[in-house]
Amino acid sequence: MLEQLRGIVQRVNAAKDLQSALNIIVRRVREALNTQVCSVYLFDTDINSHVLMASEGLKAESVGHVSLDIGEGLVGLVAKHAEPINLQDASIHPSYHYIEETGEEVFHAFLGVPIIHHRSVLGVLVVQHEERRRFDEGEEAFLITLSAQLAGVIAHAEATGAIQGLSPSGHRVSDTMFSGVSGSSGVSIGHVVVVFPPADLSQIPERQTKNIDKEISFFNSCLNAVQDDMRELNEQIAGEIAEEERQLFDVYVRMLDDDALGNEVVERIRMGSWAQGALAYVANEHIRKFEMMSDDYLRERAVDIRDLCSRVLFYLQQKEPVAMEYLDDTILVSDELTPAMLAEVPKEKLTGLVSVKGSGNSHVAILARTMGIPTVMGAVDLPLNQLDGKQVILDGYKGEVISNPSDLVLTRYKNTMKEQDELTAGLEDLKDVPCVTADEHRVHLWVNTGLMSDVMHSLDQGAEGIGLFRTEVPFLLSERFPSEQEQTEIYREQLQAFAPKLVTMRTLDIGGDKDLSYFPIDEENPFLGWRGIRVTLDHPEIFMAQVRAMLRASIGLENLQIMLPMVSNVNEVNSATQLIKRAHRELLQERLDVKFPPIGVMIELPAAVYQTRALAKLVDFISVGSNDLTQYLLAVDRNNPRVANLYSAFHPAVLNALYQVVSEAQEEERPVSICGEMAGDPGAAVLLVAMGFDILSMNAAALLKVKSVIRSVSLDAAQDLLDQVMQMEDAQMIRSAVDLTLYNAGVDRLLRSSRTN
Numbered sequence: 001m002l003e004q005l006r007g008i009v010q011r012v013n014a015a016k017d018l019q020s021a022l023n024i025i026v027r028r029v030r031e032a033l034n035t036q037v038c039s040v041y042l043f044d045t046d047i048n049s050h051v052l053m054a055s056e057g058l059k060a061e062s063v064g065h066v067s068l069d070i071g072e073g074l075v076g077l078v079a080k081h082a083e084p085i086n087l088q089d090a091s092i093h094p095s096y097h098y099i100e101e102t103g104e105e106v107f108h109a110f111l112g113v114p115i116i117h118h119r120s121v122l123g124v125l126v127v128q129h130e131e132r133r134r135f136d137e138g139e140e141a142f143l144i145t146l147s148a149q150l151a152g153v154i155a156h157a158e159a160t161g162a163i164q165g166l167s168p169s170g171h172r173v174s175d176t177m178f179s180g181v182s183g184s185s186g187v188s189i190g191h192v193v194v195v196f197p198p199a200d201l202s203q204i205p206e207r208q209t210k211n212i213d214k215e216i217s218f219f220n221s222c223l224n225a226v227q228d229d230m231r232e233l234n235e236q237i238a239g240e241i242a243e244e245e246r247q248l249f250d251v252y253v254r255m256l257d258d259d260a261l262g263n264e265v266v267e268r269i270r271m272g273s274w275a276q277g278a279l280a281y282v283a284n285e286h287i288r289k290f291e292m293m294s295d296d297y298l299r300e301r302a303v304d305i306r307d308l309c310s311r312v313l314f315y316l317q318q319k320e321p322v323a324m325e326y327l328d329d330t331i332l333v334s335d336e337l338t339p340a341m342l343a344e345v346p347k348e349k350l351t352g353l354v355s356v357k358g359s360g361n362s363h364v365a366i367l368a369r370t371m372g373i374p375t376v377m378g379a380v381d382l383p384l385n386q387l388d389g390k391q392v393i394l395d396g397y398k399g400e401v402i403s404n405p406s407d408l409v410l411t412r413y414k415n416t417m418k419e420q421d422e423l424t425a426g427l428e429d430l431k432d433v434p435c436v437t438a439d440e441h442r443v444h445l446w447v448n449t450g451l452m453s454d455v456m457h458s459l460d461q462g463a464e465g466i467g468l469f470r471t472e473v474p475f476l477l478s479e480r481f482p483s484e485q486e487q488t489e490i491y492r493e494q495l496q497a498f499a500p501k502l503v504t505m506r507t508l509d510i511g512g513d514k515d516l517s518y519f520p521i522d523e524e525n526p527f528l529g530w531r532g533i534r535v536t537l538d539h540p541e542i543f544m545a546q547v548r549a550m551l552r553a554s555i556g557l558e559n560l561q562i563m564l565p566m567v568s569n570v571n572e573v574n575s576a577t578q579l580i581k582r583a584h585r586e587l588l589q590e591r592l593d594v595k596f597p598p599i600g601v602m603i604e605l606p607a608a609v610y611q612t613r614a615l616a617k618l619v620d621f622i623s624v625g626s627n628d629l630t631q632y633l634l635a636v637d638r639n640n641p642r643v644a645n646l647y648s649a650f651h652p653a654v655l656n657a658l659y660q661v662v663s664e665a666q667e668e669e670r671p672v673s674i675c676g677e678m679a680g681d682p683g684a685a686v687l688l689v690a691m692g693f694d695i696l697s698m699n700a701a702a703l704l705k706v707k708s709v710i711r712s713v714s715l716d717a718a719q720d721l722l723d724q725v726m727q728m729e730d731a732q733m734i735r736s737a738v739d740l741t742l743y744n745a746g747v748d749r750l751l752r753s754s755r756t757n
């Protein structure tokens with residue numbers, strides 16, 4: 001059974017488009033279940049009905065013509081309840097809806113299972129039989145398992161069609177929406193540039209070449225280079241391996257020959273494709289075909305083709321690296337965006353970002369917020385390689401990408417962009433006014449930084465201090481650990497630019513999703529593993545060099561605070577403090593006039609929440625890292641788009657934890673700040689002020705928005721709202737209550753989460 005399942009899924013995966021995928025499904029399933037009919041109905045949102053898309057057993061002329069309205073017939077019932085229906089005799093069921101065109105009156109037994117992707121029903125898979133007998137449990141389980149596995153493939157094939165402007169049943173569509181989650185708010189309209197990691201055949205986008213002849217001869221030269229490499233390798237290992245194995249190299253060289261793979265690629269280039277895209281297309285086709293073979297030996301050959309073609313791709317990319325052309329309205333799209341990819345695009349050309357992987361609290365999304373670029377994360381169904389050069393609308397508020405936009409929708413979004421610009425211009429006036437509530441309660445707004453450019457931008461926005469300098473950022477951009485001297489210079493720049501305002505430097509917080517290329521941490525479960533303080537306490541040499549660099553950098557400025565990440569117990573704080581004292585002593589011995597800085601602890605783990613008082617006694621200040629705290633309290637990986645809808649800082653458990661931290665820090669008379677992303681959410685900020693946080697630290701791009709909202713709400717009103725939401729049991733209800741308060745206070749719709757288009 002498992003073999004059959006695998007075989008069908010692989011074949012469907014290899015299909016070139018939606019229709020071929022569906023044809024394979026109906027043929028193979030009918031065979032596997034030895035039944036008389038197998039059909040697939042897909043829901044077409046464009047015409048609001050389930051269309052018979054493919055069938056083996058029903059009359060061919062009904063395919064593509066027959067459709068059932070929502071809830072109509074047994075198919076409609078399966079879709080409506082999202083549950084299988086297994087009947088001995090369909091014709092006596094009250095929902096049976098006979099359609100003459102199909103010729104199905106002779107088939108009595110009926111089993112229909114829903115095809116569900118991300119909670120929505122894409123369609124229904126049906127098998128039918130003449131005999132009046134229920135399909136048995138095994139057959140039902142087989143169909144359910146298959147449908148669950150195929151849903152993703154069908155969704156992907158549908159999305160690929162939709163990008164080309166076609167609905168599942170072939171109607172022309174516009175405004176196809178791909179959802180993800182919000183990475184950074186704002187709307188933008190632009191043209192897609194797909195970026196991809198090197199030598200990865202699976203991610204090469206389709207593009208046109210400008211010069212076909214040149215592209216063909218370039219491809220041939222790369223192909224020859226790989227053939228030469230193969231021959232050379234063959235020579236090198238002569239005598240080391242058996243003669244028959246050596247002959248394999250000849251086979252490889254021939255596989256690339258003009259009349260084999262090479263020829264197919266050239267044909268595709270002749271049709272206008274660029275060499276990389278043509279190679280990737282042909283290679284992937286062959287890889288899929290081999291992967292589907294039932295013979296183990298032949299299946300393994302897929303690996304050879306991937307290897308060979310990756311080598312050719314490597315030459316194509318290295319010999320003449322294609323200079324990336326960034327359009328003036330670039331929307332950068334990638335399977336997994338990295339900070340380095342962002343850095344390559346001239347800032348003035350970057351209008352939006354989309355990542356298929358990752359979520360709203362991934363570090364690349366945090367970077368995007370700091371840069372103020374509308375971003376969608378976790379757009380898992382986006383057909384990446386079809387997107388290059390296409391115009392899309394990016395809605396960073398809702399986390400949506402819209403392709404083939406209609407004039408109507410374009411106009412609506414252009415108006416939103418205009419409103420956005422007016423709002424930003426209006427906020428400029430707030431730069432130099434203090435952040436006070438409508439009843440004059442003073443709130444301190446600090447910023448989170450990573451790069452020197454953030455510092456300049458932050459000062460420009462009227463930031464009153466740095467609540468979190470992510471010191472790992474310069475480490476991430478380096479090719480080895482920066483030396484103590486290099487670190488001193490980087491830290492000095494930040495301290496000097498802000499002096500006399502305070503700068504909170506967090507000790508190196510690597511691990512989780514922050515991996516240094518030169519210090520890889522390979523773990524099964526990185527977010528529960530070797531992260532933050534755990535790494536640096538195990539490597540005191542790294543910790544000491546960093547702390548010494550911070551202390552040296554602060555000489556004469558005296559505006560440094562040091563903060564410890566990922567603390568789960570008091571021993572870690574004691575050990576870290578000992579090391580900081582030692583670093584301080586060493587510098588004093590060098591006769592340097594260094595002041596001992598205030599030390600703080602981040603509350604990022606549930607364990608730390610329950611130990612706030614004990615931790616507060618050991619340090620000078622407390623700062624809540626709500627990004628990780630939310631992740632750990634709700635057991636929701638902050639990077640995983642599949643569970644992104646469960647990640648909410650408005651969850652009552654998170655709000656209760658925050659409230660408890662503030663109260664306990666206050667009991668120990670320690671200042672308490674928050675430096676997680678929720679501090680930069682205007683609605684959340686109102687609750688945080690009411691809870692009693694002394695400092696809200698956020699990305700610079702959020703600062704004036706938060707200031708504007710806080711200034712329009714009184715502390716009394718904020719506290720009433722807090723009292724009200726602390727009684728609520730659901731994150732969505734809390735969010736709505738906050739929005740309503742902001743609405744009543746006259747806050748602009750673009751600053752509220754319940755923005756309607």
Ligand code: PEP
Nearest residue numbers: 625626627628629675676
């Ligand atoms: C946090 O976890 O809230 C935080 C500020 O740290 P980071 O996002 O860098 O993990």
Ligand code: MG
Nearest residue numbers: 604625627628
């Ligand atoms: Mg954190």
